[in-house]
Amino acid sequence: MRTCQAIVVGLGGMGGAVCAHLARRGVDVVGLEQFDLAHDRGSSHGETRIIRKAYFEHPDYVPLLHRAYPMWDELSREMGVELFVRCGLLLAGNPHKALIAGARRSAIEHDLDIPAVPRDEWERRFGGFAPDEEMELLFEGDAGFLHVERCVMAHADLARRLGATLVLNTTVRSWVANAEGATVYTDGESYRAPLLFLCAGPWTGPLVRELGLPLTVKRKVQLWLRTRSRWHGAEHHCPVFIAQTEAGYFYGFPSLDGTSMKIAEHTGGECVPDPSRVDRDLSRADVERVAEFASAFLPGVQSDVLRHAVCLYTLTPDEHFILDRHPRHDNVFIAAGFSGHGFKFAPVVGAVLAEMALEGRTDAPIGFLGLQRFDPGR
Ligand SMILES: Cc1cc2nc3c(=O)[nH]c(=O)nc-3n(C[C@H](O)[C@H](O)[C@H](O)COP(=O)(O)OP(=O)(O)OC[C@H]3O[C@@H](n4cnc5c(N)ncnc54)[C@H](O)[C@@H]3O)c2cc1C
Numbered sequence: 001m002r003t004c005q006a007i008v009v010g011l012g013g014m015g016g017a018v019c020a021h022l023a024r025r026g027v028d029v030v031g032l033e034q035f036d037l038a039h040d041r042g043s044s045h046g047e048t049r050i051i052r053k054a055y056f057e058h059p060d061y062v063p064l065l066h067r068a069y070p071m072w073d074e075l076s077r078e079m080g081v082e083l084f085v086r087c088g089l090l091l092a093g094n095p096h097k098a099l100i101a102g103a104r105r106s107a108i109e110h111d112l113d114i115p116a117v118p119r120d121e122w123e124r125r126f127g128g129f130a131p132d133e134e135m136e137l138l139f140e141g142d143a144g145f146l147h148v149e150r151c152v153m154a155h156a157d158l159a160r161r162l163g164a165t166l167v168l169n170t171t172v173r174s175w176v177a178n179a180e181g182a183t184v185y186t187d188g189e190s191y192r193a194p195l196l197f198l199c200a201g202p203w204t205g206p207l208v209r210e211l212g213l214p215l216t217v218k219r220k221v222q223l224w225l226r227t228r229s230r231w232h233g234a235e236h237h238c239p240v241f242i243a244q245t246e247a248g249y250f251y252g253f254p255s256l257d258g259t260s261m262k263i264a265e266h267t268g269g270e271c272v273p274d275p276s277r278v279d280r281d282l283s284r285a286d287v288e289r290v291a292e293f294a295s296a297f298l299p300g301v302q303s304d305v306l307r308h309a310v311c312l313y314t315l316t317p318d319e320h321f322i323l324d325r326h327p328r329h330d331n332v333f334i335a336a337g338f339s340g341h342g343f344k345f346a347p348v349v350g351a352v353l354a355e356m357a358l359e360g361r362t363d364a365p366i367g368f369l370g371l372q373r374f375d376p377g378r
Pocket of ligand 1: 009010011012013014015032033034035040042043044045046048049051064091171172173199200201202203204220221222264311312313335336337338339340341342343344345
């Protein structure tokens with residue numbers, strides 16, 4: 001049996017960050033990952049993730065984002081790699097519906113600057129977009145995107161540099177815990193530590209079966225559609241965007257290769273009973289709704305798919321995260337249910353879990369992300 005001071009299960013978006021923050025505080029941490037680092041079978045792949053502050057989902061996320069922005073910048077500096085591109089974010093939707101109304105609410109509550117863009121100005125500045133007449137546009141200037149695989153690697157590399165041991169291609173089959181600590185079992189080895197962090201993304205449900213968490217895993221497709229518009233190029237200051245239409249929420253990124261734009265639907269998606277058995281082929285149904293949205297909203301984007309990636313959301317019923325202690329084991333922590341919008345928070349998740357575990361408390365306002373809202377047998 002290998003002993004250490006902390007074990008982290010899962011080295012995707014969150015687990016790598018947890019390892020880095022524990023190692024930074026001098027903790028002897030072992031991270032266990034069933035695949036390679038920055039693999040394409042979980043939730044943290046596909047080139048880019050949106051990062052933004054005027055959080056339409058809930059204003060309580062904003063203080064966590066104030067903390068996340070400089071942490072991404074610091075990680076980028078420390079590892080010497082560009083992670084965060086501040087190209088701005090365009091929000092488009094009916095002003096009375098959740099996207100625009102929610103972003104406004106967060107902006108007012110937290111004094112964020114997200115000006116409305118008048119129609120004549122948007123035609124001049126954002127020629128790559130053709131919003132409906134009744135849509136309102138808001139622009140968040142210091143938002144943008146993260147290079148997702150680079151971020152995963154940066155946290156993992158930093159963790160290793162600070163002394164963490166990362167064990168790859170090793171699946172955790174089970175774990176037990178008591179007041180002294182936790183033991184984790186893989187196929188050929190066991191690990192024991194006073195602290196355990198479960199950051200298993202779409203595989204979290206079976207690892208904490210005793211809690212019966214209401215997690216739903218969904219198959220989500222990211223499409224790179226051909227664009228013929230120069231307006232969609234990063235060099236023409238194309239922002240990331242989120243649009244709420246009658247059909248749902250759609251989002252996309254500036255073209256990074258000059259020929260394609262990554263576009264996807266946030267709403268919808270098929271439920272996946274087993275995250276290890278996911279259909280990764282592209283079907284016509286995967287393309288139809290996004291192509292229809294693009295043909296109306298993104299002049300110059302065509303329906304031919306140059307590339308695609310299938311990714312997984314792990315949704316809670318209220319689509320807010322789970323960031324808490326295990327209700328039956330004080331020394332076991334759970335970071336899960338990131339509901340398709342968690343990546344931007346990864347360094348904060350790492351820091352907050354390290355604080356909770358090592359100091360017994362955190363100042364971060366994470367009460368609304370607690371497990372008690374699901375009453376998991378407390
Ligand atoms: C298509 C798509 C678009 C998204 N867009 C955005 C966005 O624009 N902005 C944003 O902020 N967020 C976005 N998200 C959400 C964000 O990417 C996720 O919330 C985040 O990546 C979740 O990270 P995670 O660490 O929980 O999961 P993962 O990154 O999947 O990590 C879990 C890891 O645990 C490992 N693991 C699981 N079980 C075991 C086991 N038993 N033993 C060993 N290892 C194990 C897995 O292999 C995996 O590597 C998006 C997600 C998707 C799918």
